[in-house]
Amino acid sequence: MxxxxxxxxxxxxxxxxxxxxxxxxxxxxxxxxxxGDEDDAAATARLNRWIETEIRRNPAQYLWVHKRFKTRPAGEPPLY
Known part of the structure; x- marks a missing residue:
């Protein structure tokens, strides 16, 4: 983009x-x-390295807005 x-x-x-x-x-x-002059793969790799650095800085904050497990087996309590 x-x-x-x-x-x-x-x-x-x-x-x-x-x-x-x-x-x-x-x-x-x-x-x-x-x-810059990077191809898309190199630019994406640079962005991903930055994201990884931020996650390692504070892993407890990673994806707290992403509710991956939206459904649960019958009888299991919700995770969120």
Missing amino acids: ARTLGMGGQPGVAEMLPGGQGYTVRFLPPWDDFP
Whole structure:
């Protein structure tokens, strides 16, 4: 999308506050050189490395908005 729109990337991280009391959002400096001259695979790899770094920084925050297991076997309590 960055290449198609001719714009760089704006990395940001949202983190849930303890007890679900809201969120903090942290924006990092824009990636003015993204995707640059990289092909799509290299640009995607760079983005994925950044995402991996953020997950390793605070793994408890990873995918807290993604409810992967939406259904449960009969009689099992909901996970969320």
